[in-house]
Amino acid sequence: QRQLVESGGGLVQEGGSLRLSCRAPRMIFSEYSTKTINWYRQAPGKERESVASSTSGRITTYSDAVQGRFTISRDNSRKTVYLQMNSLKPDDTGVYFCNLDAYGTTWWGPGTQVNVSS
Secondary structure, eight states: OOSOEEEOOEEEETTOOEEEEEEOOGGGHHHHTTSOEEEEEEOTTSOOEEEEEEOTTOOEEEOTTTTTTEEEEEETTTTEEEEEEOSOOGGGOEEEEEEEEETTEEEEOOOEEEEEEO
16 A cells, blocks of 8 residues: 545535545554645646645644535544535536655545536
8 A cells, every 4th residue: 555545436416415535555654643634636627726634633724615615534543534525516526635745755645536416
């Protein structure tokens, strides 16, 4: 396991909810709880954008686009971060990635696809 692994994406209708998960690789288990973890997304034909982050102290930050609708959380015992997405909009469609920095390297997963239909 050499990447973060995202899961939980799918197809939902506008107004629906999804919960994404991201699990860290064993290689960085020892560092996971000390790191800020981030969620990004990339819509079709658009640049990747920051969505949410959670510090080691669980201080959270959200983009204006998702503020009030998304919630990031983390389970350090499971080395997993979650993104609860409520009141989904078609503009939320895209590939969602989790990310953190450890051992001088930026770690990403392959992403999980989220499609929100109108």
